[in-house]
Amino acid sequence: MLDKNGIAKRIAKEVKNGMFVNLGIGIPTLVANYIPAGMSVELQSENGILGMGPFPFEGEEDADLINAGKQTVTLLPGSSIFDSAMSFGMIRAQKVDLTILGAMEVSENGDIANWKIPGKMVKGMGGAMDLVASAKNIIVAMQHVNKAGQSKLLPKCDLPLTGIKCVKKIVTELAVLEVLPQGGFKLLERAPGVSVEEIIKATAGKLIVEGEIKEMDL
Amino acid sequence: MLDKNGIAKRIAKEVKNGMFVNLGIGIPTLVANYIPAGMSVELQSENGILGMGPFPFEGEEDADLINAGKQTVTLLPGSSIFDSAMSFGMIRAQKVDLTILGAMEVSENGDIANWKIPGKMVKGMGGAMDLVASAKNIIVAMQHVNKAGQSKLLPKCDLPLTGIKCVKKIVTELAVLEVLPQGGFKLLERAPGVSVEEIIKATAGKLIVEGEIKEMDL
């Protein structure tokens, strides 16, 4: 079973040379720590950065330079700053190659719910609805089951949707799964020490298990 | 009767302090020469300038700095440069207060034709269709009659239209006329030495003459 850093590490393997990547808040943010040093990748932050760098050294924080999570960050050489219209313009025009974000629920046809729990204070969708509606490649990083022990990989989302038919891949503490175009979670890899049976038990939506399922190579 | 410079000089009186103005090619360009020195006016050139200045001194031409007529120009203090999308964005959003352009024909309901003569080589509408469709205040600078002696102020335009119901005022070598919202050219002023009868004769569209028509004060 993976911890948060393990999930991030596994997702980092999906990041390829030359990609522009948008990382959501939470586990996705950790992915940046596992991108190999020699790889050419640029991080987009939807408040208006391309080429976002790590947190600043202590004492070098700039109130005018934050990321979409409102954290102080830095810029790398070759970075650029732009306004929010251009930022979401480039997201809609699919210039960002890969979007990694968290979710509360994903359905077997790729719907995602990650912004609202009825009855609880709703903070808003931020840029998530724009990202999931436009991105050509969306990977969800999340726990396989919620705190109540219920599967978050469902036949149909119960929570209000953020976007429909958009999730391509899911990485959880238990497994890597692909969402098939015709529907269904295809099991690709098991987390170290996790059995296929455990994954079957934790998956409420249609799970497709074909052939031998290899353990992740981290 | 006015010459081209006279028409420009009369139109310059329509320019008020604090206006952003777009001047078309031909007579409208001359208007800039007659804006009083102390007046705060900024010229917009639709290829991407606000605060356009006069032609450069000899030897100071910059190939990268031209106006919409492709002439070398200069920038005044407080000027800004922007791309064509923003330029026409500000035109559509009616940020430009006054548009002055030439015409081949104007109809009594304010339609304008100034881009195409069937059977002749058509060069294109450039930015004229955008300007006339959006500008809140459009003044046409033109000759009252064409070279064949026919009136250019018509009941209905014969030539292909550039825009509909948009012209607010017309200044010709003979007169200043307002296009009424309900239709019709209302005669406002006569050019020096021109009689109302001459204007009536030169106007094919509905002309409204009420009370005494004063001579222009230039």
Place this chain on the structure above:
Amino acid sequence: MINRVVKNAEEALKGVKDNQTIMFGGFGLCGIPENSITQLIKMGTKGITAISNNAGVDDFGLGLLLQTKQIKKMISSYVGENDEFERQMLSGELEVELIPQGTLATRCLAAAYGMPVIYTPAGVGTEVSIGKEVRRFAFNGEEKEYLMEKAFEADFAIVKAWKGDTAGNLIFKSTARNFNPMMAMAGKITIAEVEQLVPAGQLDPDHIHTPGIYVHRIFQGENYEKRIEQRTVRKRN
């Protein structure tokens, strides 16, 4: 050059009335018009419909106008980090319209560029699409559904820039740019406060983010706090 300078926030905000719609630039606490917010509190303007990506924090930014109950409605994409906001929202005192961040940005752009509506795929198939026109378009070899979203109409836009000149031209610094340029272009009347106001001619025309034609009133702000919402750092090794 058309001079757009006014003396201070007081003069800049003249004419702002109760029950108007006001755009506020900024993302989180970054690039917010601090002086103008303070002035609105002084003026006590009520019933504000605020178009702003966020709602500040309890004791800073738009959170201050929530404490004084001057805001009637928030149109935002994300409104966490604010207890008083939550209280007013749950009690029904405050009306809240949550819309996708890109939709918020693009509805500003639409107003700025004289486009009455735009189409975006954001929110298709979600509750955001309720009551909106859904239309299929093919674009770049992919056919999908889009929502029609309307250009904002705001009585005032209040933005914060780094540098500005007397002609109203604005330059933003780093991610304090965010929503400021589009809102500056979208307001019926636009008010800009700047950290540095310079004479016209001192800014390179090629560096200007927002041309002065969009900025009706500009003033030199003072005492900027520029609070950091989430101070994240790494250690030197």
Place this chain on the structure above:
Amino acid sequence: MINRVVKNAEEALKGVKDNQTIMFGGFGLCGIPENSITQLIKMGTKGITAISNNAGVDDFGLGLLLQTKQIKKMISSYVGENDEFERQMLSGELEVELIPQGTLATRCLAAAYGMPVIYTPAGVGTEVSIGKEVRRFAFNGEEKEYLMEKAFEADFAIVKAWKGDTAGNLIFKSTARNFNPMMAMAGKITIAEVEQLVPAGQLDPDHIHTPGIYVHRIFQGENYEKRIEQRTVRKRN
């Protein structure tokens, strides 16, 4: 940083095939991609559909590609100043689609910003509106008709910038900016030639007009002529 640099025009234009749609930045002869036009002539690429505000003059700019009959169709707003153009157009060898300049710019912006269509009032009631959806919208207290115009789809966009860096970021100089930024953002593959190519990190991120994400190939151009179409001057007194 993702390196976007290619050696020269030859390498930059690899993959451009006959019968493709290409956007060309520039207004008149100002800010046109001179090196790439020369390279297209060398390559002899035929059947080009060119999206460009103008068509150059007889012996410079896109006029050169007209002389070699490599252009099948021009989508432009204004095409004067070119005898060969006129001859080919009147003889029917060249297809010409004239559209309003703002529509041209905004159809680029639509592609750049992932908006399948936009609405503009330009051309309502004229022959430009033929075959297009006309729709009434109210905006800022005025109700009027708008035409629906589609985002361009271009296989390549070829632009010219003043400075660029190895990450593909572009800065334009003065009115050589014109259509270049929108086209750079609108091409499926975007090629940028620059007068000065500098290492990533040398351009101020706040000054960049076109972020490198939009620019797939960048190269240092050479021998820029930058011809002036209408040299207008005043005398010193």
